[in-house]
Amino acid sequence: MSIFDLSGRVAIITGGNGGIGLGITQALAAAGCNVSIWGRNAEKNKSAAATMASSPGEVDTRICDVSDPASVKEAMKATLDRFGRVDGCFANAGIGGGGRRAFIDRTEEEWRKMFATNLDGVFHVFQVAARHMTERAEAGDAFGRLVATSSLASLFGTARNEHYAGTKAAINALVRALGVELARQGVTANAILPGWIKSEMTAGIMANEKFVANVMPRIPARRFGEPSDFGGIAVYLMSKASSYHTADCFVIDGGYTAF
Numbered sequence: 001m002s003i004f005d006l007s008g009r010v011a012i013i014t015g016g017n018g019g020i021g022l023g024i025t026q027a028l029a030a031a032g033c034n035v036s037i038w039g040r041n042a043e044k045n046k047s048a049a050a051t052m053a054s055s056p057g058e059v060d061t062r063i064c065d066v067s068d069p070a071s072v073k074e075a076m077k078a079t080l081d082r083f084g085r086v087d088g089c090f091a092n093a094g095i096g097g098g099g100r101r102a103f104i105d106r107t108e109e110e111w112r113k114m115f116a117t118n119l120d121g122v123f124h125v126f127q128v129a130a131r132h133m134t135e136r137a138e139a140g141d142a143f144g145r146l147v148a149t150s151s152l153a154s155l156f157g158t159a160r161n162e163h164y165a166g167t168k169a170a171i172n173a174l175v176r177a178l179g180v181e182l183a184r185q186g187v188t189a190n191a192i193l194p195g196w197i198k199s200e201m202t203a204g205i206m207a208n209e210k211f212v213a214n215v216m217p218r219i220p221a222r223r224f225g226e227p228s229d230f231g232g233i234a235v236y237l238m239s240k241a242s243s244y245h246t247a248d249c250f251v252i253d254g255g256y257t258a259f
């Protein structure tokens with residue numbers, strides 16, 4: 001049996017109905033993992049599930065707003081009712097900076113919305129998942145995977161986007177702290193830091209010729225990333241092969257940061 005066989009495992013993927021989250025979900029389902037997509041949009045959830053109809057892993061979908069703790073608790077209960085267990089939690093849902101603006105013009109509303117989705121959302125889903133995983137560890141079944149989608153914005157100074165960068169830098173610190181706290185219970189915590197990836201979030205900026213002409217020469221791989229570029233890391237992190245790999249931040253950017 002392959003060390004990357006995920007048969008019998010169960011993973012939640014927030015924002016698993018599109019973009020990077022769908023790339024993660026499809027790879028997990030193809031490796032035999034049962035997956036539960038948590039997203040706000042029922043139609044997007046349904047279309048995403050349809051792309052995995054012939055995958056070995058079963059696909060479940062839940063309407064969930066990660067910024068709302070009650071919605072997250074409800075989705076967790078429904079997922080546990082369906083599969084009986086949760087082994088992995090990919091806190092991937094996020095919103096982008098939208099129209100960038102000077103820090104001195106940042107509104108309270110924009111700041112709060114960003115943190116409510118990108119950071120509070122990770123807190124809510126990681127907490128329900130970690131409670132379940134640590135309870136199982138106490139019962140003798142020590143296995144858990146917490147994975148959050150961060151960003152290169154957590155490393156670079158991204159002007160006029162400080163609210164987004166702040167949420168992502170906090171995610172890096174969060175997984176390092178959780179990786180240390182939960183290691184003895186067999187629960188790992190890591191972050192994935194994507195570079196420039198094609199998705200609904202980046203469609204607008206990638207349609208801008210000036211942006212492409214400026215950024216492409218700085219990407220050694222000479223292409224934007226695809227959601228499918230996140231399948232390998234997701235399967236690795238979900239598998240037994242990554243048991244000793246925790247509290248880390250994985251940069252997936254075609255070499256952008258190193259160049």
Ligand code: NDP
Nearest residue numbers: 015019020039040041065066093094151196197199200201
């Ligand atoms: P998309 O816009 O394609 O996907 C975002 C997903 O998040 C959607 O599936 C959306 O589903 C979900 N979502 C948003 N808000 C909520 C919410 N409140 N509750 C539940 N789900 C929510 O973008 P990407 O795939 O690009 O982004 C995925 C992650 O990757 C984000 O965290 C983003 O910050 C990060 N990232 C992306 C990069 C890129 O270049 N694309 C670069 C660096 C990081 P629904 O609308 O149904 O709720």
